Amino acid sequence: MASSLSNRRPASPSSSSSTSSSHLSNRLIPRSSSTSDSSVAPSMTPTRTLSDSGLIGYGSFGTGSPVPYPSEELLGEETVRDSISVTVRFRPLSEREYQRGDEVAWYPDGDTLVRHDYNPLTAYAFDKVFGPQANTMDVYDVAARPVVKAAMEGVNGTVFAYGVTSSGKTHTMHGDQESPGIIPLAIQDVFSIIQNTPGREFLLRVSYLEIYNEVINDLLDPTGQNLRVREDSQGTYVEGIKEEVVLSPGHALSFIAAGEEHRHVGSNNFNLMSSRSHTLFTLMIESSATGDEYDGVIFSQLNLIDLAGSESSKTETTGLRRKEGSYINKSLLTLGTVIGKLSEGKATHIPYRDSKLTRLLQSSLSGHGHVSLICTITPASSSNEETHNTLKFASRAKNIEIYASRNQIIDEKSLIKKYQREISILKLELDQLRSGMLVGVSHEELMSLKQQLEEGQVKMQTRLEEEEEAKAALMSRIQKLTKLILVSTKNCIPGYLGDVPHSPAQSLCGQRCCVMTPDEIDLLVEQVKILAGEIAFSTSTLKRLVDQSVNDPENSQTQIHNLENEIQEKQRQMRALEQLIIESGEASIANASLVEMQQKVMSLMTQCNGKTFELEIKSADNCILQEQLQKKCTENKELHEKVNLLERRLNAVSSDKKSSQTCSGNAVSGEYAEELKRKIQSQEFENEKLKLEHVQIVEENSGLRVQNQKLAEEASYAKEDLAQTRNSMNGVNNRKNNDGPRSGRKGRISSGRSSGDEFESWNLDPEALKMELQARKQREAALESALADKEFIEGEYRKKAEEAKRREEALENDLANMWVLVAKLKKDNGALSEVNGTATGPAREIDKNQASMVLRERHAPRQPEVAVVAKIEETPKEEPLVARLKARMQEMKEKEMKSQANGDANSHICKVCFESPTAAILLPCLCKSCSLACSECPICRTKISDRLFAFPS
Numbered sequence: 011m012a013s014s015l016s017n018r019r020p021a022s023p024s025s026s027s028s029t030s031s032s033h034l035s036n037r038l039i040p041r042s043s044s045t046s047d048s049s050v051a052p053s054m055t056p057t058r059t060l061s062d063s064g065l066i067g068y069g070s071f072g073t074g075s076p077v078p079y080p081s082e083e084l085l086g087e088e089t090v091r092d093s094i095s096v097t098v099r100f101r102p103l104s105e106r107e108y109q110r111g112d113e114v115a116w117y118p119d120g121d122t123l124v125r126h127d128y129n130p131l132t133a134y135a136f137d138k139v140f141g142p143q144a145n146t147m148d149v150y151d152v153a154a155r156p157v158v159k160a161a162m163e164g165v166n167g168t169v170f171a172y173g174v175t176s177s178g179k180t181h182t183m184h185g186d187q188e189s190p191g192i193i194p195l196a197i198q199d200v201f202s203i204i205q206n207t208p209g210r211e212f213l214l215r216v217s218y219l220e221i222y223n224e225v226i227n228d229l230l231d232p233t234g235q236n237l238r239v240r241e242d243s244q245g246t247y248v249e250g251i252k253e254e255v256v257l258s259p260g261h262a263l264s265f266i267a268a269g270e271e272h273r274h275v276g277s278n279n280f281n282l283m284s285s286r287s288h289t290l291f292t293l294m295i296e297s298s299a300t301g302d303e304y305d306g307v308i309f310s311q312l313n314l315i316d317l318a319g320s321e322s323s324k325t326e327t328t329g330l331r332r333k334e335g336s337y338i339n340k341s342l343l344t345l346g347t348v349i350g351k352l353s354e355g356k357a358t359h360i361p362y363r364d365s366k367l368t369r370l371l372q373s374s375l376s377g378h379g380h381v382s383l384i385c386t387i388t389p390a391s392s393s394n395e396e397t398h399n400t401l402k403f404a405s406r407a408k409n410i411e412i413y414a415s416r417n418q419i420i421d422e423k424s425l426i427k428k429y430q431r432e433i434s435i436l437k438l439e440l441d442q443l444r445s446g447m448l449v450g451v452s453h454e455e456l457m458s459l460k461q462q463l464e465e466g467q468v469k470m471q472t473r474l475e476e477e478e479e480a481k482a483a484l485m486s487r488i489q490k491l492t493k494l495i496l497v498s499t500k501n502c503i504p505g506y507l508g509d510v511p512h513s514p515a516q517s518l519c520g521q522r523c524c525v526m527t528p529d530e531i532d533l534l535v536e537q538v539k540i541l542a543g544e545i546a547f548s549t550s551t552l553k554r555l556v557d558q559s560v561n562d563p564e565n566s567q568t569q570i571h572n573l574e575n576e577i578q579e580k581q582r583q584m585r586a587l588e589q590l591i592i593e594s595g596e597a598s599i600a601n602a603s604l605v606e607m608q609q610k611v612m613s614l615m616t617q618c619n620g621k622t623f624e625l626e627i628k629s630a631d632n633c634i635l636q637e638q639l640q641k642k643c644t645e646n647k648e649l650h651e652k653v654n655l656l657e658r659r660l661n662a663v664s665s666d667k668k669s670s671q672t673c674s675g676n677a678v679s680g681e682y683a684e685e686l687k688r689k690i691q692s693q694e695f696e697n698e699k700l701k702l703e704h705v706q707i708v709e710e711n712s713g714l715r716v717q718n719q720k721l722a723e724e725a726s727y728a729k730e731d732l733a734q735t736r737n738s739m740n741g742v743n744n745r746k747n748n749d750g751p752r753s754g755r756k757g758r759i760s761s762g763r764s765s766g767d768e769f770e771s772w773n774l775d776p777e778a779l780k781m782e783l784q785a786r787k788q789r790e791a792a793l794e795s796a797l798a799d800k801e802f803i804e805g806e807y808r809k810k811a812e813e814a815k816r817r818e819e820a821l822e823n824d825l826a827n828m829w830v831l832v833a834k835l836k837k838d839n840g841a842l843s844e845v846n847g848t849a850t851g852p853a854r855e856i857d858k859n860q861a862s863m864v865l866r867e868r869h870a871p872r873q874p875e876v877a878v879v880a881k882i883e884e885t886p887k888e889e890p891l892v893a894r895l896k897a898r899m900q901e902m903k904e905k906e907m908k909s910q911a912n913g914d915a916n917s918h919i920c921k922v923c924f925e926s927p928t929a930a931i932l933l934p935c936l937c938k939s940c941s942l943a944c945s946e947c948p949i950c951r952t953k954i955s956d957r958l959f960a961f962p963s
């Protein structure tokens with residue numbers, strides 16, 4: 011199955027220079043051996059070896075040599091079996107990381123190893139590791155050039171940069187004016203390969219898209235939003251994506267520049283210009299041998315991908331940025347899972363459909379073309395963990411095998427073929443038209459026609475014009491189509507911009523200007539257009555540099571200067587070419603026949619229309635610029651007014667000062683003025699400082715607020731975790747308790763099994779297991795400390811409960827004593843009644859008092875009892891207690907009466923538990939023969955001694 015990203019198939023015959031993909035029939039003959047189910051990984055044999063030191067090693071660079079062209083081996087059934095090429099690129103520590111006190115945590119150890127600085131046993135081996143000093147050209151030579159070369163020979167290729175945010179992906183893929191990235195270098199390379207491949211024709215198309223928040227947007231066509239991924243027998247493709255035919259490196263770069271304008275970027279605390287979307291730049295290459303060598307058309311795709319960076323919890327984001335970050339992380343996680351599954355080499359289900367990114371990369375990742383992964387990393391210790399994860403991802407990717415093979419179109423319906431056919435038909439028509447004109451019209455007739463024309467016979471004039479128009483239209487169509495097909499211009503006419511003459515007087519062929527053919531002139535016009543595109547691209551870069559120059563004025567100044575020079579040079583070349591065109595036009599006019607002149611006029615008219623259009627656009631731009639200028643002027647004026655006002659104030663202050671100094675003399679006045687000036691300046695300085703401080707405080711404040719919010723969130727997560735773990739622990743404990751001594755073992759076994767399941771779900775990656783184990787240990791420690799806290803609190807509560815129990819006991823004791831007293835009182839009262847008959851009113855009162863007195867005397871040493879009695883007498887608070895006692899007494903009395911009725915004499919009750927309903931049992935006796943009743947209370951097992959009291963019978 012052939013690989014594809016956007017529209018992986020050759021363009022439709024109906025496509026023009028700017029095309030949109032549609033659902034096409036299968037025109038590719040895939041040479042690769044592929045699985046029928048695209049979501050099933052091909053069986054592979056991982057080549058990874060793990061040494062004792064934990065070093066993961068691989069064989070030599072696995073991209074393999076580029077497929078030779080023409081290669082019998084490839085055009086046959088054979089495919090090249092290889093693995094993904096993995097390159098690591100370190101970036102230097104950034105200024106920010108230095109200031110934060112970051113240290114180097116990972117470093118390149120030689121050409122192929124990345125080693126951990128804190129734990130030197132941890133190291134990873136890759137095809138190639140580039141240190142911070144390496145430039146992008148070095149990276150290109152190793153990681154991309156072979157893929158580009160193979161793509162030009164018909165083998166699909168994908169190069170992508172992966173890494174955490176701010177690790178240098180965009181720097182590597184796009185680069186800047188000083189150091190162009192992989193994409194511009196690949197484009198240059200593609201055109202130089204075309205130059206160096208005589209005998210082949212190429213047709214190049216580009217598309218550029220982004221995946222933003224899981225939505226595919228066309229960066230070349232702002233109206234192409236939320237495009238859909240489709241699948242057909244050839245794989246996945248993006249429906250309706252715009253494709254542009256490109257004619258030169260500048261032309262292609264101008265599309266990228268235009269696309270970049272629409273790409274989503276934003277700032278986070280790691281990167282001011284962080285990519286918020288994944289971008290896929292695709293170059294579709296069609297080529298065929300010319301003339302008799304024709305052997306069919308080969309089609310291939312080159313995908314150059316700049317992924318958005320994964321964001322850790324350290325990336326401070328809010329609102330939209332957080333949402334973007336979670337989409338980015340999710341898709342990268344899916345990419346990691348897909349890579350992980352593919353690297354296992356088992357024929358399992360691969361979740362390509364879980365994200366748009368993996369869906370689009372499906373064909374590439376499933377091994378039908380060269381894949382080169384460039385992992386960008388920062389050595390900083392603060393990104394230690396993230397870097398480690400990137401390295402693990404890269405290691406896994408290294409295990410994926412690929413089966414690169416050349417695609418070939420045999421039904422000859424490719425766009426290039428279609429153009430070629432159209433050209434020959436049109437040429438034929440043109441010939442017929444020419445011969446018709448010459449054969450069908452005799453000289454006399456022509457003369458008479460001319461005469462008639464001169465006499466103003468409109469009819470003939472119209473016919474002639476129509477004929478000419480048709481011819482011109484055919485000519486221009488042929489030229490247009492010819493121009494779209496790129497051929498090596500070596501040893502032909504100088505077709506590339508490097509050959510542009512340095513003075514208008516110098517012709518393309520290095521001589522004084524001579525008459526050029528219309529094709530040559532058209533080529534020049536095309537070059538002028540390309541130069542215009544490049545100038546536009548450079549101007550937009552210049553604009554961006556000017557914006558950035560605020561942060562890095564020194565560096566930017568040189569870049570700006572270079573860019574300005576470049577733009578000037580290109581403008582000069584453009585003028586030279588225009589001059590050449592004009593001169594050639596003039597020369598040709600001098601030699602031209604009437605027909606040719608008319609042709610010339612027509613083409614000039616067309617050019618004129620084009621120019622008029624350009625002029626209109628430029629004047630519209632001009633209007634906008636003028637408006638902006640006007641606005642700036644107004645602002646400037648306002649600023650001037652402010653300056654004047656301030657100056658006036660300053661003068662006023664100086665004159666004040668002068669007048670006050672008249673007394674102390676002129677010399678002093680000068681000093682005073684200076685002093686005042688200094689004061690004003692220092693005041694202004696102070697003001698500025700304060701303003702800056704204010705801004706900083708506001709920023710810090712908002713930062714703290716964000717951190718606060720995050721901490722709160724983390725706390726809530728931690729609480730949830732703790733609750734879950736507690737629940738699970740409770741579950742385990744319950745099981746232990748329920749199952750008895752054996753259940754503990756069972757519990758452990760079952761928990762071991764469940765974690766084993768989890769291990770299985772991590773694909774038994776020892777590193778991942780170790781990490782997870784560590785995380786679990788940390789969680790356990792946190793839980794243990796939480797448990798200790800809880801135990802401490804429980805201890806406190808227990809103490810309090812014991813205290814309360816003691817107090818309760820004391821109270822009960824007191825209550826029991828009360829009972830004794832009450833019984834005593836009752837007894838005394840009974841005795842008195844016997845002596846005095848029925849005492850009533852005051853007599854009872856006296857009795858009570860006497861009873862109290864007796865009690866006090868009898869229980870003098872037992873202070874608490876006295877205190878309780880006193881309390882009962884004095885405090886109304888104790889009334890409920892008294893009421894309770896009374897009620898209890900009543901109850902006892904009834905029971906006593908009952909027991910007496912049953913013949914039970916000498917009933918007793920336990921003093922400790924007499925209040926409980928069960929304690930209401932009257933103990934049968936106090937005799938020595940009954941061991942139980944005589945020794946302890948059957949309910950609370952309290953010793954009898956003084957805790958039992960008897961009810962008087």
Ligand SMILES: Nc1ncnc2c1ncn2[C@@H]1O[C@H](COP(=O)(O)OP(=O)(O)OP(=O)(O)O)[C@@H](O)[C@H]1O
Pocket residue numbers: 100101102104142173174175176177178179180181182281283284285286317318319320386
């Ligand atoms: N190899 C390098 N040498 C020097 N500077 C670098 C290098 N790589 C990256 N940088 C600088 O680091 C900063 C961040 O780089 P870049 O924007 O490329 O990161 P990124 O990985 O694309 O981030 P994001 O994922 O957030 O888009 C830029 O200022 C860039 O110039």
